[in-house]
Amino acid sequence: MISAYLLNPGRKINLADLVAENLQEEMAEENKKGQLGLEIETQEELAKKNCRVADYIFKLKQIHKEEIEKISQEQIKNGNMEKNTLGEVFAQVEMPLAKILARMELNGIKLNPLIFQGISQTITERIIKLEENIYALSGESFNISSPKQLSEVLFEKMKLPANNLKKGKSGVISTASAELEKISGEHKIVEKIEEYRELSKLKNTYLDSLPLMIDRNSRLHTTFNQAVTATGRLSSSEPNLQNIPIRTDLGQLLRTAFVTKDGWKLVSADYSQIDLRVVAHASNDKKMIELFHKGEDIHRATAAEINKIPLSQVTKKIRQTAKELNFGVIYGMGTFGFAARAGISKDDARKFIDAYFEKFQGVADYTREIKEFAKKNGFVETEIGRRRYLPEINSSNFQLQSMAERMAINMPIQGLAADIMKIAMINIYEEFKNNPDVKMLLQIHDEIILEVKEEIASEVAKKIKTILENAYPLRVPLATNVKIGDNWGEI
Numbered sequence: 001m002i003s004a005y006l007l008n009p010g011r012k013i014n015l016a017d018l019v020a021e022n023l024q025e026e027m028a029e030e031n032k033k034g035q036l037g038l039e040i041e042t043q044e045e046l047a048k049k050n051c052r053v054a055d056y057i058f059k060l061k062q063i064h065k066e067e068i069e070k071i072s073q074e075q076i077k078n079g080n081m082e083k084n085t086l087g088e089v090f091a092q093v094e095m096p097l098a099k100i101l102a103r104m105e106l107n108g109i110k111l112n113p114l115i116f117q118g119i120s121q122t123i124t125e126r127i128i129k130l131e132e133n134i135y136a137l138s139g140e141s142f143n144i145s146s147p148k149q150l151s152e153v154l155f156e157k158m159k160l161p162a163n164n165l166k167k168g169k170s171g172v173i174s175t176a177s178a179e180l181e182k183i184s185g186e187h188k189i190v191e192k193i194e195e196y197r198e199l200s201k202l203k204n205t206y207l208d209s210l211p212l213m214i215d216r217n218s219r220l221h222t223t224f225n226q227a228v229t230a231t232g233r234l235s236s237s238e239p240n241l242q243n244i245p246i247r248t249d250l251g252q253l254l255r256t257a258f259v260t261k262d263g264w265k266l267v268s269a270d271y272s273q274i275d276l277r278v279v280a281h282a283s284n285d286k287k288m289i290e291l292f293h294k295g296e297d298i299h300r301a302t303a304a305e306i307n308k309i310p311l312s313q314v315t316k317k318i319r320q321t322a323k324e325l326n327f328g329v330i331y332g333m334g335t336f337g338f339a340a341r342a343g344i345s346k347d348d349a350r351k352f353i354d355a356y357f358e359k360f361q362g363v364a365d366y367t368r369e370i371k372e373f374a375k376k377n378g379f380v381e382t383e384i385g386r387r388r389y390l391p392e393i394n395s396s397n398f399q400l401q402s403m404a405e406r407m408a409i410n411m412p413i414q415g416l417a418a419d420i421m422k423i424a425m426i427n428i429y430e431e432f433k434n435n436p437d438v439k440m441l442l443q444i445h446d447e448i449i450l451e452v453k454e455e456i457a458s459e460v461a462k463k464i465k466t467i468l469e470n471a472y473p474l475r476v477p478l479a480t481n482v483k484i485g486d487n488w489g490e491i
Helices: 002-007 015-023 043-078 086-107 113-138 147-157 177-183 188-207 249-255 274-283 286-294 298-307 316-330 335-342 346-359 361-377 398-432 454-469
Strands: 109-111 223-225 235-237 264-271 379-381 387-389 438-444 447-453 480-485
Touching: 002 043, 002 086, 015 043, 043 086, 086 223, 086 398, 086 438, 113 147, 113 188, 113 249, 147 188, 177 188, 188 249, 264 398, 264 454, 274 286, 274 316, 274 361, 274 398, 286 298, 286 361, 298 316, 298 346, 316 335, 316 346, 316 398, 335 346, 346 361, 361 379, 361 398, 379 398, 387 398, 398 438, 398 447, 398 454, 447 454, 454 480
Parallel strands: none
Antiparallel strands: 223 235, 264 447, 264 480, 379 387, 438 447
16 A cells, blocks of 8 residues: 555545556455344455555555656656655655554543543533524524525625635535634624534534444554655544644633643654754755754745845734745645735735745746646656656646646645654654653654653653654754643643
8 A cells, every 4th residue: 555655645545446456356255144134254265365465565565666766766767966865755754654654543641531521521612602693693593504505694694704705516505614703804603603613514424423442441542644645745544633723712621631641751753843944954045954954944034035124123913924925835826815814905916925935036947847747747846755646737628737737836845844854753763662651652743742640751852853853954944843741732
């Protein structure tokens, strides 16, 4: 699965499809059914089936090995000495990481169900009050979770403006969060609806379900998906712990329920602005590199540069606009997207983007060159050799081509950032693999969380910081925030 993923990370991977495409064989087979519709297989049938699967995997391994080697030779032939090869990504990053992730899944993280119960009760009370407020503001009771009913109340009864809002196939005006955000200032009911949705999702997705998923030791075991995201980042599922809100008070409160064993501490190490540091490195932008070496707040510094004002005059609002712009560059965001994200006009958005690329010429050159490379070759690569194919990059469909261009800009940045974290995880494992008092538990975005015996927590935290900050050589320093606490909310 990992080799297939590296060869084409933009597609969903399953064994049956790989067998059909590469071996021209059909995996599907008829199984005997019992009276309840359950599959019945004898021991002999099961053994034969498993042997066939093992044979398929062996044959696919040989095919994928040759394909990876072919691409690796092509990368070497191209002569870019800053790159490693896809073969090294497979052998030195992804395969070593697989056993580490398996160990992390087995370790799990301890959950305190009592804290969850208390939070759930508080949230339920707030949801009930919000329902009452929404009904009072609208003048009637209705199903807030029904898009159709909500649309009728907001736009037919309350007559909220809907000229700039999208409509569904049935002609019903959309009440998606992105659409409601456009009219957030029109009536306070919109804010109440968004809060209601946030709390309901928090309750249904986490508060009510996670306590049911713990084992007899009160530990929760997520699944890390190594072969899913096209950029190389990890994801998690069953449960998805990467979507727990981090910036809200409720999200922080929720994290306090993730605790540690008596006599142990949680240690968190979080890369600081790693995506932007990779942008500075990949683009070799002199101004951005200088700012990182000075240890500047990159968003305040960017705001000062593009607005041509001293750092002392950068307000919170101006900094936020610059932050949206910095991250917008990573995602290939255009004028319309930036205007919507920053809450400014399209004209102002265009002026900001022009000023940004004027100040950070290296970044402007990078975005142009990477799109040209993608159009010429049909793919982009990270510095260490991870590749993503972009078949739509030369599409006659403007929207498909624009989407592919955004992917072309984003993938080498997010991909290298992801690989730096993976390399750091491998190095942490190698450092502590024989120490039973240090256990890796979670990897969430740019953060790694470990469970460590209390008496060695400070020493281990220092080592982890050193490992993360020296995982990969960039033109700018890697920076990490390392914290120690009794629960996830503290770190």
